[in-house]
Amino acid sequence: MATKRDDRTLKVADVALDAKTGGLHSVFTYAATPQMKVGDAVAVPVGPRTALGFIVGLREVSQEELGFPASQLKGAQSTISGFALPQEVIQLVRHVTEEYLCPLPVAITAALPPGAHGLITRAWSVRADADRGCESTLAVHEREVLAMLKDLGKPLVEPRTKKLDPGLLRALKSLRNQGFVEDSIVADVPTESRRAGVLLKLTDDADKIERFLKANTRKRPAQALTLVRLQEIDHPALAASDIRALCGVTETTIRALTDAGLLTPLQQDASVATPAHTPNRHQAIAIDALIAAVESRSLQRFLLFGVTGSGKTEVYLRAAQSALKMGRQVLFLVPEIALASQAVSLLRERFGGRVALLHSDLTASQRIESWMSVRSGEAPVVIGARSAAFAPLSNLGLIVMDEEHEGSYKQEAAPRYHARSLGEALSRIHSCPIVFGSATPSVETFHEADEDKITLLSLPERAAKAQLPTVEIVDLREGFRTGQPSLFAPRFVERLRETLDRGEQAILFLNRRAYAPFLVCRDCGFQFKCPNCAVSLSYSKRTHRLRCHHCLYQTSAPEICPSCEGSRIRVFGVGTERVEDSIRELFPDARVARLDRDVAQKRGALEQVLAGFAAREIDILVGTQMVAKGLNFPHVTMVGVVAADISLNVPDFRATERTFQLLAQVAGRAGRGQSPGYVVIQTMNPDHPALQRVVEHDYLGLFEEERAERAAVRYPPFVRLVNVVLSGESRKDVESASSEAAQRIRRANAEATLLGPTDCAIERLNNRWRRHLLLKLNPQEPLNWVGQALAGFEPHGVQVVIDVDPNSLV
Numbered sequence: 062m063a064t065k066r067d068d069r070t071l072k073v074a075d076v077a078l079d080a081k082t083g084g085l086h087s088v089f090t091y092a093a094t095p096q097m098k099v100g101d102a103v104a105v106p107v108g109p110r111t112a113l114g115f116i117v118g119l120r121e122v123s124q125e126e127l128g129f130p131a132s133q134l135k136g137a138q139s140t141i142s143g144f145a146l147p148q149e150v151i152q153l154v155r156h157v158t159e160e161y162l163c164p165l166p167v168a169i170t171a172a173l174p175p176g177a178h179g180l181i182t183r184a185w186s187v188r189a190d191a192d193r194g195c196e197s198t199l200a201v202h203e204r205e206v207l208a209m210l211k212d213l214g215k216p217l218v219e220p221r222t223k224k225l226d227p228g229l230l231r232a233l234k235s236l237r238n239q240g241f242v243e244d245s246i247v248a249d250v251p252t253e254s255r256r257a258g259v260l261l262k263l264t265d266d267a268d269k270i271e272r273f274l275k276a277n278t279r280k281r282p283a284q285a286l287t288l289v290r291l292q293e294i295d296h297p298a299l300a301a302s303d304i305r306a307l308c309g310v311t312e313t314t315i316r317a318l319t320d321a322g323l324l325t326p327l328q329q330d331a332s333v334a335t336p337a338h339t340p341n342r343h344q345a346i347a348i349d350a351l352i353a354a355v356e357s358r359s360l361q362r363f364l365l366f367g368v369t370g371s372g373k374t375e376v377y378l379r380a381a382q383s384a385l386k387m388g389r390q391v392l393f394l395v396p397e398i399a400l401a402s403q404a405v406s407l408l409r410e411r412f413g414g415r416v417a418l419l420h421s422d423l424t425a426s427q428r429i430e431s432w433m434s435v436r437s438g439e440a441p442v443v444i445g446a447r448s449a450a451f452a453p454l455s456n457l458g459l460i461v462m463d464e465e466h467e468g469s470y471k472q473e474a475a476p477r478y479h480a481r482s483l484g485e486a487l488s489r490i491h492s493c494p495i496v497f498g499s500a501t502p503s504v505e506t507f508h509e510a511d512e513d514k515i516t517l518l519s520l521p522e523r524a525a526k527a528q529l530p531t532v533e534i535v536d537l538r539e540g541f542r543t544g545q546p547s548l549f550a551p552r553f554v555e556r557l558r559e560t561l562d563r564g565e566q567a568i569l570f571l572n573r574r575a576y577a578p579f580l581v582c583r584d585c586g587f588q589f590k591c592p593n594c595a596v597s598l599s600y601s602k603r604t605h606r607l608r609c610h611h612c613l614y615q616t617s618a619p620e621i622c623p624s625c626e627g628s629r630i631r632v633f634g635v636g637t638e639r640v641e642d643s644i645r646e647l648f649p650d651a652r653v654a655r656l657d658r659d660v661a662q663k664r665g666a667l668e669q670v671l672a673g674f675a676a677r678e679i680d681i682l683v684g685t686q687m688v689a690k691g692l693n694f695p696h697v698t699m700v701g702v703v704a705a706d707i708s709l710n711v712p713d714f715r716a717t718e719r720t721f722q723l724l725a726q727v728a729g730r731a732g733r734g735q736s737p738g739y740v741v742i743q744t745m746n747p748d749h750p751a752l753q754r755v756v757e758h759d760y761l762g763l764f765e766e767e768r769a770e771r772a773a774v775r776y777p778p779f780v781r782l783v784n785v786v787l788s789g790e791s792r793k794d795v796e797s798a799s800s801e802a803a804q805r806i807r808r809a810n811a812e813a814t815l816l817g818p819t820d821c822a823i824e825r826l827n828n829r830w831r832r833h834l835l836l837k838l839n840p841q842e843p844l845n846w847v848g849q850a851l852a853g854f855e856p857h858g859v860q861v862v863i864d865v866d867p868n869s870l871v
Contacts, residue, residue, distance in 0.1 A: 071131055075118035076105050079173055080166040080475075082112050087166045090127075092136040093119055100151050102144035102174075103137040104181070104246030111138060111246060113181055115169060117151055139245040141181070143433070144174050147455035149490050154451075156486040162848040162863045163476045171476060172451040175428035177248070184216035184247045185233050191241045199239070206232040207241055218249055250429055260298045260409060261315070261324045263291050273323060274676045282665050283314045285672035288323060292675075293693035294402050298327055298410045302427060306420045307402045340379070344372050347518040351380035354494035355459055356387065362485070364465075364510045365498040367520030368529075368758075369729050373498045374404055376520070377461045378411050380496070385412070385441060389458025392487065393444040394480055396467035404463065405444060412442050419445035419452060447472060447480035450487065457491035460484050465497035465506055466722055471868035479866050481506075501722045501760055504767050505778040511764075530700070530731040530738030532756045536747045537704075548635060548643050549743070553701055556741050560699040561651055561680055565736065567699040569640060569683045570727050572707055574657040575599035576639045577632035580607065580618065584627030589619075595825040600632055601659070602642070612827045640703055641683045648681070656684035689727045700731040702742040705752060709744075712822045713870050714776045721751040721763050728755065775814070775837055783836040783847055784867040786821065789859040792830040798856035799832040806834065809850035813838060822871040829860075835870070 074093040083089075091105055093116075101116045114137075124131060150172050157168040174180075187210050196204060206229060210217060217233075219225055225233075236242040264270065270288055278285045287308045291299075299307070301315050304324075308314075318324040340348055347365060354361045367373045381391040393408065395401040398420045408416045417431045417440035434440040436453035443452045447470050462470070462484050470480040481497070488495040497506055497515070510517040535553055540546040549557075560567045579597030580589050589598045591609035598607035600618060608615040621628055632639075641655040654670050661667040673679045677696060682688060708720040724742065731738030744752055754763040772779055785802055789795045799818035806815055814837040821831040836847065844865060854861060 070121040070123050071127065071134070073120060073122055073127070073134070074103075074116045074137070075120070076103060076114035076137070077117045077165050077169050078105075078107070078112050078114045079170040080164065081170065082178070083107065083114075083166060085164045085166060088117065089114075090134070092134045094136070097137075097140065098145070098148070100146040100148045102141040102146070102177075102248070104139050104141060105137045106135050113141070113144075113178060115146055115151070115173075117154070117165065117169070139247075141246055141248050143250055144177060144248045146172055147436075147453050149455055149457075149487075150451060150453055152490050153483060153486055157476050157478050157483070159845065160482055160486075161476055161478050161865045162844060168476045171448060171478075172453075174248075174432050174453075176425050179221065179425070180248050180250055180429065181246060182219045182221050182249045183244050184218045185210065185237075185242055185244050186216040187211055188241060188243050195239075196241070199236075199241075200232075202228070203232050203236055203241075207236060210242060216245075216247070218247060221249055250433060260300055260327045260413070261304065261319065262298050262327045263288070264323050264325055266322075270323060273321070274672070278672045278676045278678060279669060281317075282668035282672050283310050284318055284323075285676070286310075286668040287314060287318060289672055289675040290402060294406045299406055300409065300418075302423055303405050303409065303418055306398050306418060306423070307405060309399060338372075338375055340375060341372070341522060343367075343520045343522060344376055347376045347520065348379040350516065350518060351376065351459075351494065351496060352383045355380055355383045355389075358458075358492045359494055360488055360492060361494045362488070362509075362515045363494060363496040363518055364502060364506055364515050365496055365518050365520065366502060366507070366510070367498070367500060368522075369500050371500075371520035371522060373463070373520060374407055376518075377404075377463070377496070377498070378407060380459050380494075381408075381442065381461070382411070384458030384493075385415070387458055389456050389493070390438075390441040390454050391443070391459045391461070392449065392452065392454060392457055392484075393442065393461045394449060394463065394470075394484065395444065395446060396464050396469045398446055401444065401463075408442060408444055415440055416442045416444065417452075419443060419449045447478075447483075450480055450483040454487075454491075457487060457493050459493055460488055460495040461498065462495065463498045466499045466501055466503040468719075468868050471866070473868065475862075477862075477864050479868075482866070501725050504718055504764060504771065507764050508768055508778040528737060529758050530728050530740050532728060532740040532742065532758075534747045534752055534756060535741055535743045537743050537745050538747075548640070548703070549647070553741050553743055554647060556699060556739060557648070557681070557701060560739075561648065563698070563736075565698040566674070566677065566679070566694060566696045567681050567701060568688050568694075568697055568727075568730050569644065569681060569701045569703055570685070570688060571635070571637050571640055571683070571703040572685050572723070573634075573636045573704075574610070574638070574659050574685055575608070575636040576602040576642075577636055578634040579632075580630055581633045582622040582625065582627055583629035583631050585622060585625040587622050587624040593825070593828045595823055599636065602632075602638055611823075635704065637683050637685055644681055644683060651680045652678065653681045653683065654679045656682060656687055658685070658687070661687065686723070689723065689730065694730065695735075697730055698736045698738055700727055700738070700740045702727060702740070702744075705742050705744040706746055709746065709749060709751065711871065714771065714774075717749075717751045718763070718767055721754055721760075724751070724755045725758075725760075778840065780814075780837040781840045781842065781844075781865075782867055783838065783844065784864040784870060785834040785836070785851070786831060786862045786864060787818075787833065787856075787859055788826075788829040788831045788862075789856075790829055791858055794856065794858050795830045795832050798859040798861070799834065801856070802851060802854065802861065803834055805850045805854060806836065806847065809846050833870075 072093045073090050074097055076089055076091055078087040099116050103114055104111050105114045154168045154172055158165045274285055287310050290308050304315055365373050384391050417435050435443055443449055472478050484495050509515040535550045577600045580600050589607055591598055591614050593612045593614055594609055598609055605618050606615050607618050637655055637657045645653050656670045674682050728740045731740055750766050787795050787799045803818050817834040818832050821833050824831055
């Protein structure tokens with residue numbers, strides 16, 4: 062006899078737990094209630110425990126589709142009010158899952174309310190349908206607890222840091238079992254307002270600031286550096302939390318500056334906007350175009366291409382103002398919060414307490430308060446680094462991605478997304494424009510603008526008619542031709558001496574720390590390498606130690622070669638420490654300091670060096686990329702690049718582009734005051750296109766050359782890259798796994814261009830061998846087949862990472 066088919070359907074909710082709580086594949090199905098919505102935060106049973114999850118889908122299923130008896134389908138214990146994610150955020154999470162081939166629980170982790178798990182607790186309340194006539198049957202202590210709950214007038218929330226009295230808890234459970242009270246899982250979030258309210262600004266007494274800097278640079282370096290950073294902002298008006306994030310200081314430092322009268326409170330109503338500057342003609346064109354797109358809710362993409370100091374931020378602010386007038390929200394992405402002081406200040410000045418600054422330097426309570434203020438709509442303007450793309454925004458009207466070329470927009474840990482892709486997805490989800498801004502755009506972005514896929518808006522004029530620095534290339538090969546090779550060419554030394562004679566300051570840049578990149582035995586050629594990584598150990602003369610900058614392994618520098626027992630062990634190459642020593646020998650009367658990660662890790666050293674340089678207590682500052690970003694030193698008129706070839710020789714197809722961007726950024730440190738700037742670049746390759754274009758300040762020329770090269774060898778923007786990296790402690794296992802991964806990919810798509818498997822440029826890191834495969838795909842080609850090809854591929858002892866749009870191939 063045929064079994065009768067059950068055609069009834071059930072409404073179910075797909076609930077995702079974050080990967081840390083439930084694992085990589087923790088999306089479970091529960092019975093849904095009519096009130097549930099996608100994005101709701103729910104407490105769900107997972108085995109014997111209760112976990113926080115988020116509804117990522119609601120659907121109707123038949124008994125057959127469910128796969129097990131409906132009676133076994135569990136329901137959510139409660140919906141957690143206040144923690145719901147907007148449906149638009151869930152759509153973004155799904156985009157990350159599909160576009161970057163990562164499990165949904167991994168993607169949703171980035172969107173969770175800050176510290177969500179630590180805020181979950183239980184609340185007890187009187188049931189509305191309780192049978193009051195039966196209260197007389199309760200024990201005395203139970204009646205007392207029930208009366209206490211009634212008098213309280215609101216749920217009793219269990220403290221998160223302290224357990225309820227055992228007797229009280231027993232009474233509550235008994236009352237629950239008898240139907241008088243009920244318990245629910247809730248979020249115990251702060252209720253006070255996060256609005257900025259009082260903003261702080263520098264005192265108008267410039268002499269007072271100068272006296273403080275001269276007297277306290279060494280004694281109070283954190284306070285001094287805070288003043289220096291705020292001095293470079295036009296009309297700074299910031300909340301205390303903003304200053305902490307931008308300057309990397311504590312509340313104690315801010316309070317001390319306020320008590321000293323160096324920071325003064327500025328009362329400002331959030332609804333009162335500071336008058337905007339009058340835009341120049343190029344700005345006006347850009348502003349009109351962006352406002353038109355905002356008002357028409359257009360999906361249009363823009364590239365705001367403007368030289369440094371051309372007023373891009375004012376264009377952003379005018380468009381943001383238009384979005385806010387329409388009742389919509391604004392997302393302002395920056396590469397690093399610490400380098401966004403001017404943008405944060407202008408947003409605060411223009412929009413006051415309606416701005417939420419999302420960053421990791423806030424306290425736990427401040428982070429959740431900021432998140433809640435965005436979710437509630439109290440703060441419709443959000444500024445932050447790449448993770449701010451996951452802010453709980455439900456009605457975006459404008460997205461800004463400033464300095465869009467910066468590599469820090471790529472997340473290097475799972476989920477490995479690029480903020481650009483997230484911004485474009487948000488533009489589609491919210492039906493709003495997105496604007497990318499840069500003086501040196503990525504080749505991929507400018508290519509799209511050149512192909513009319515992105516609207517190009519140009520700002521060719523610098524504010525205040527400031528002049529770009531003069532750039533000179535110095536050929537280091539001349540020293541070898543004449544038999545007198547030197548770390549510094551005569552022209553380099555001459556320019557530096559002229560700078561010091563004028564009483565001005567100089568920055569010398571070398572993107573390599575330590576004294577030398579390695580030691581070598583002159584007798585047998587033995588090199589001292591890291592036992593955990595396939596790299597040489599860097600030598601520090603100050604500590605006479607060898608160190609690996611990847612795994613941090615270190616050991617004393619030997620006097621005798623372990624291979625041949627020879628004693629002629631010598632340094633090879635140059636680092637910032639060696640540059641510092643050499644400069645001290647050349648200019649014994651000059652005040653010289655060094656700033657790199659080795660120096661900065663010492664408590665207070667970063668603040669002391671930068672504050673001292675700002676106070677003109679230092680004449681020459683030697684440093685790595687740390688000196689290329691951020692601060693504005695008006696008395697710096699020379700920037701010297703000691704060896705430009707280091708970044709040019711990185712085995713990555715973006716090496717030329719990144720060198721140009723880095724050197725353009727370094728050059729921007731010179732001539733920021735009244736005196737003209739001068740940049741001297743030393744190189745063994747003076748004819749390299751990147752260096753020649755830096756001399757001419759010619760981004761367009763570099764772009765055309767780079768694009769032609771990439772077209773010839775099929776690299777972005779003409780293809781999309783997927784880098785599959787395999788690593789493990791056994792080299793044999795990694796080699797075997799990489800071969801199997803290649804076979805899986807080729808079976809899935811024989812037409813795809815697959816390079817490898819081969820060893821990574823650094824084949825071993827932290828005692829793990831590394832190999833990779835590089836896929837070159839059509840830019841618009843769906844990537845799901847790659848994920849399907851490697852689905853379930855979990856070789857023993859080998860980690861497999863799929864990196865879509867990799868930022869580095871090293």
